[in-house]
Amino acid sequence: MSGAPDYGRAFGLMRAAAGDVWRDYTRHAFVEGMKDGTLPREAFLHYLRQDYVFLVHFSRAWALAVVKSETHEEMLLASATVNGLISEEMKLHIGICAEAGISQDELFATPERPENLAYTRFVLEAGYSGDLLSLLAALAPCVMGYGEIGVRLSDEATSETYRDWINTYAGDEYQGSVRAVGELLDGALARRLGDSYDQLPRWDGLCQTFNMATQLEVGFWQMGMTP
Numbered sequence: 001m002s003g004a005p006d007y008g009r010a011f012g013l014m015r016a017a018a019g020d021v022w023r024d025y026t027r028h029a030f031v032e033g034m035k036d037g038t039l040p041r042e043a044f045l046h047y048l049r050q051d052y053v054f055l056v057h058f059s060r061a062w063a064l065a066v067v068k069s070e071t072h073e074e075m076l077l078a079s080a081t082v083n084g085l086i087s088e089e090m091k092l093h094i095g096i097c098a099e100a101g102i103s104q105d106e107l108f109a110t111p112e113r114p115e116n117l118a119y120t121r122f123v124l125e126a127g128y129s130g131d132l133l134s135l136l137a138a139l140a141p142c143v144m145g146y147g148e149i150g151v152r153l154s155d156e157a158t159s160e161t162y163r164d165w166i167n168t169y170a171g172d173e174y175q176g177s178v179r180a181v182g183e184l185l186d187g188a189l190a191r192r193l194g195d196s197y198d199q200l201p202r203w204d205g206l207c208q209t210f211n212m213a214t215q216l217e218v219g220f221w222q223m224g225m226t227p
């Protein structure tokens with residue numbers, strides 16, 4: 001699609017293979033509601049509370065990426081992501097929830113929705129039973145999708161209501177980390193499978209993992225619409 005940021009070759013191929021599912025994710029009604037400010041505050045805060053729980057498990061999945069790394073460079077990037085998640089992204093959630101009167105105790109005690117559990121445990125399982133490639137294929141929709149959504153909403157938003165959220169993902173710091181994950185994915189594939197990785201039988205399975213994680217993102221937005 002024209003105008004979408006470039007996050008590397010493998011991501012571009014996986015995104016194209018995912019077809020309409022990618023669009024369902026990145027242009028979900030929840031996203032469009034943040035764009036024009038019509039998303040009810042109650043839905044947004046419910047989403048944020050679930051997303052806090054999500055980030056706890058996602059941090060664990062990125063920690064598993066350190067375990068599954070085979071080079072110092074891979075370890076550096078995976079560990080930087082673990083740190084970014086715990087010390088930056090989770091703080092955004094704690095801050096916005098605090099402003100809305102949701103205490104840390106309340107936030108930390110959020111009961112996990114099944115759609116949330118399904119997504120994070122799917123990602124962790126891809127990592128437990130697979131190698132770094134399987135794990136990164138499951139992690140990529142989350143990282144790149146929010147990068148794409150952030151950039152588009154930063155251009156197209158017609159309301160200031162959700163500007164903090166949009167700016168976090170559209171910002172240079174986050175965009176730099178998405179490009180770095182794109183390079184990690186490209187490098188990890190070339191290292192393990194060679195440059196023609198997309199011609200191998202293994203590639204289909206990786207695209208299926210990416211596709212399933214993208215569907216689980218759609219389910220997560222849907223869950224967000226029903227507090």
Ligand SMILES: Cc1ncc(C[n+]2csc(CCO)c2C)c(N)n1
Nearest residue numbers: 051054058081084085142143146220
């Ligand atoms: C449901 C859901 N999907 C994606 C993200 C965004 N996100 C979560 S972890 C991570 C990687 C580290 O930068 C990113 C970008 C989110 N917050 N919630």
